[in-house]
Amino acid sequence: MKRIGVLTSGGDSPGMNAAVRAVVRKGLYHQVEVAGIYHGYQGLIEGKIKTMEAGDVGDIIQRGGTKLYSARCPEFKTEDGQRKAIEQMKKQGLEGLVIIGGDGSYRGAMALTEKGFPCVGVPGTIDNDIPGTDYTIGFDTALNTVIEAIDKIRDTATSHERTFIIEVMGRDSGDLALWAGLAGGAESILIPEENYNLDDLVERLEKGKKRGKKHSIIIVAEGVMNGNKLAELIEQKAEIETRVSVLGHIQRGGSPTARDRVLGSLFGARAVEVLLAGHGGRAIGMRNHQVVDYDMTEAFTEAHDADMSLYALSKELSI
Known part of the structure; x- marks a missing residue:
């Protein structure tokens, strides 16, 4: 390949810029032109494409968000939208794409691959919910943001x-809540992967009070319920007054941790290697501390499972 493109799609996550930087500079190292596509699939349809030099990705590895911006694009889900995108790719001489994002971004990448334009997916989402990889870019930074908030709220x-009830993001995945709850010493953690029992939750709160505990932290994943709703249920059940903090989009921002910078660099570079080897429809991931590439369809056919041993441990340690 002589010319490839890179775009970021879906929700932003810290470390995306590290991945973009790696794609551009890895490509240039192999004497391949790299074009940045701005505003995700919408920008691809509209031809917002610019050839990038090494300096274009200088001083971005430490920045959160994405230099290439991101946007939702319902039009790309249609055959007409995909046709327009392919026309732009042909016009720009692009022979392959690196697409950084979540499962929705992967579906777009697979659609283009099936139409003859090889794409490689790089997992960028704070939710850590992409099957096939142990970690996604942005998860570690978001996790540390949540832990910092827990520590302050505990004061x-x-x-x-x-x-206090702290609601965290994660969509239908409980990884962010689970890891943050364990690391932050939460007394109770509610995740979508495990049915919660209100009676058990209240019993744990009351048991803590009886042994002299004067405060408690409850972490609830947004995929379970709204934090304010949980507060209502607890008050109705046991007349325990609570305070609620919904962390929201603060979890997506901030300078990426060293781990996310390294992960973005490793994943971006591997994606270029896969494209230059002539492969499309692949996804990049981390398994057992090794960078791998695998069939992208696994991201749609397999399920991402939370580490329930961590959940069990959190209950043992929060007695």
């Missing part, structure tokens, strides 16, 4: 002797 919970 207030301790001072006022209250129970």
